[in-house]
Amino acid sequence: NILLDQILDVKIHRVKSSSDRKQRMEEIAEELQDEGKVPYIIPTGGSTKLGALGYVLFMKEIAEQSEEMEITFDYLIFPTGSAGTQAGIVLGKKLYYPEIEIMGIGVGDGREEIIADVQKITSELQEEWALDLAISDTDIIVLEGYYGQGYGDPSKEMIDAVKLIAQLEGIFLDPVYNGKAMVGLIDLISREEILADSNVLFLHSGGGPAIFSYANAFAKKL
Secondary structure (H helix, E strand, O other): HHHHHHHHHOOOOOOHHHHHHHHHHHHHHHHHHHOOOOOHHHHHHHHHHHHHHHHHHHHHHHHHHHHHHOOOOOOEEEOOOOOOOHHHHHHHHHHHOOOOEEEEEEEEOOHHHHHHHHHHHHHHHHHHHHHOOOHHHHHHEEEOOOOOOOOOOOHHHHHHHHHHHHHHHHOOOOOOOOOHHHHHHHHHHHHOOOOOOEEEEOOOOOOOHHHHHHHHHHOOOO
């Protein structure tokens, strides 16, 4: 993304920590408004009610396909970080697939922050659609302990998981999100938190090209 920004010759503002991003974006947006411009703030991960809507419809599609294929999924496992994906899935489950158990594998922000953001986005979606569905914190499962030293930081477990799925299934997982979510899924199965005869749906949320940025990390293991 930085390379694309540099090609476009845009001005990049750096912050000291991720916790400063939101406030700084709002400050810059206000400055641009004062100049007569029309800024649009895109939060981390595009996690807005509009972005989350895609995953509400994802759950609708999964429910329809499950019925057509006569398959009932017991679990849906997916990476969660900036909350947009999980917000859409949580609301979509309520609307279209209430019997499935959904588990987000944390890959970035802390559990409490993700839960709060999911609640905020689902509330905005419900207000937009005039819905009144009860969503409690217990509906928002965020499992921590699988992202290693930090966001985007490669871990041995992630590298092993990416290699395993590539070699067994011919599917490449990105190292930042899906690779670490797969670490979580493998651990849940190995500890029998998810039983071997369960039907598990794993959401591959994309990002495959990111694997090329981790060539050195994989080279050490190859």
